[in-house]
Ligand code: SF4
């Protein structure tokens with residue numbers, strides 16, 4: 001099943017509550033509650049990756065969204081596929 005609407009996840013065991021992610025988020029999707037960052041407004045997240053990049057504790061992970069496009073032309077046949 002394809003991944004739909006991937007969102008940042010925050011590991012609260014790693015988060016120190018430094019607020020860097022909250023302050024850099026361009027859409028105010030993040031907030032700080034009880035000294036931990038939370039994705040309070042997931043509908044506002046544009047998946048810009050800024051929060052992940054700025055976090056000094058590597059507490060934020062953004063799952064990659066894999067989009068399958070059309071098959072590339074001129075590739076050799078897949079030997080694992082049967083005729
Ligand atoms: S930048 Fe990282 S450590 Fe700082 S508040 Fe955000 S998630 Fe927590």
Ligand code: SF4
Pocket residue numbers: 008024025026027028029030039044045046047048049050051052
């Ligand atoms: S990926 Fe960008 S928009 Fe989404 S929560 Fe992080 S900083 Fe905000």
